[in-house]
Amino acid sequence: ETGVTQTPRHLVMGMTNKKSLKCEQHLGHNAMYWYKQSAKKPLELMFVYNFKEQTENNSVPSRFSPECPNSSHLFLHLHTLQPEDSALYLCASSQQDRGIETQYFGPGTRLLVL
Amino acid sequence: AQSVTQLGSHVSVSEGALVLLRCNYSSSVPPYLFWYVQYPNQGLQLLLKYTSAATLVKGINGFEAEFKKSETSFHLTKPSAHMSDAAEYFCAVSVTTGGYQKVTFGTGTKLQVIP
Numbered sequence: 001e002t003g004v005t006q007t008p009r010h011l012v013m014g015m016t017n018k019k020s021l022k023c024e025q026h027l028g029h030n031a032m033y034w035y036k037q038s039a040k041k042p043l044e045l046m047f048v049y050n051f052k053e054q055t056e057n058n059s060v061p062s063r064f065s066p067e068c069p070n071s072s073h074l075f076l077h078l079h080t081l082q083p084e085d086s087a088l089y090l091c092a093s094s095q096q097d098r099g100i101e102t103q104y105f106g107p108g109t110r111l112l113v114l
Numbered sequence: 115a116q117s118v119t120q121l122g123s124h125v126s127v128s129e130g131a132l133v134l135l136r137c138n139y140s141s142s143v144p145p146y147l148f149w150y151v152q153y154p155n156q157g158l159q160l161l162l163k164y165t166s167a168a169t170l171v172k173g174i175n176g177f178e179a180e181f182k183k184s185e186t187s188f189h190l191t192k193p194s195a196h197m198s199d200a201a202e203y204f205c206a207v208s209v210t211t212g213g214y215q216k217v218t219f220g221t222g223t224k225l226q227v228i229p
Contacts, residue, residue, distance in 0.1 A: 004157070040123075043204070043219040090157055094215075100146050100165050101208065101215045105157035 003027040004106035006091050012112045013081065021076040021109045023091030030095060032074040033103065034066060037088040049074060081113045116141040116207045120220035128228050133177075133192040135223050137205030140186065146208040146215070147188045149179055152222075153201045161203075164188060175199070200227045 003026045013019050025032060034046040048056035049068040063085075065077040074091055088110050092103040121136040139145060146165060150158040162173025169181045175198075179190045188205060205220040 006157075040221070042221045045217070092158075100163065101217075102148070102160060102163060103217060104160065105150075107155075107157045110155070 004091060004093055004104055006089075006106035006109050008109060009107065010110045010112075012114065013078070014114050015081060015083075017081075018077070018079040020078065021089055021091075021111075023074040023076075023106055025072055025074075025091075025093035025104075025106075027093055027095065027104060029093035029104075030071050031093060031101065032068060032071070033092040033094070034074065034076050035090040035092065037090055037108070043090070047076075078111075081111075083113050086111055086113045116145060116209050116216070116218050118205050118207050118218055118220035120203075120205050120223050122223055123221065124224045124226065126226040126228060127195045129197055130194050133190070133195045133199065133225065135190040135203050135205075135225065137179075137188045137190065137220060138186055139188060139205070139207045141207055141209055143209050147179075147181060148206040148208065148217075149173065149177070149188075149190050150204045150206065150219075151175075151201050152204065158204060161190070195225075195227045197227050197229065200225055 005024050007022045031050045036044045046060045047066045063080050067075040088108045090108045091106040094101040094103045117140045119138045148163045149161040151161050152158050161177050162171045164171050164181045172178045177192045202222045202224045204222045208215045208217045
């Protein structure tokens with residue numbers, strides 16, 4: 001248990017559906033991240049929020065829409081996804097620690113797009 | 115820009131044998147380095163991190179890693195493998211860019227432990 005929870009753990013959706021992934025951190029951190037993990041590819045950083053402000057968007061398609069209402073919660077809204085979007089979506093949070101940010105990860109949401 | 119290379123996408127060792135997972139990094143500034151472990155259907159868990167305080171870093175579950183600047187390496191080792199060590203291991207490098215830290219992960223190494 002890392003203090004970062006994600007729901008749902010598994011999600012199957014059609015290409016026309018709209019769904020949301022939720023992440024909550026109980027560590028008092030001020031930064032939160034969304035990553036995409038696909039087979040045989042490095043972790044892909046999607047979005048970064050620092051103090052609720054989006055500080056990075058790595059050219060992610062607009063069918064992925066993040067929302068960070070406060071420093072403890074992070075959402076990823078999904079709509080009109082493609083089969084190639086099937087992957088494990090990981091949320092992480094971090095806090096400065098003697099000048100080093102260590103990221104703590106949630107268990108992930110396994111997404112399958114049909 | 116920084117990068118991480120993990121040599122060997124799959125490594126097999128016998129139970130009780132030495133575990134050695136290789137990681138080489140590239141960075142134009144002094145980096146912070148991390149090793150994470152991922153068990154099936156779980157997120158990444160921090161094993162250890164290099165913070166420049168000591169070149170030999172000890173982590174959880176008996177793992178350790180040594181930072182070698184001259185070789186730009188941060189290899190992960192464990193003297194004796196256990197069946198429970200079977201997992202995927204990720205090396206990561208972090209550098210400060212524009213006031214915040216950017217983390218780059220390697221492609222991962224799957225460790226198989228043979229009874």
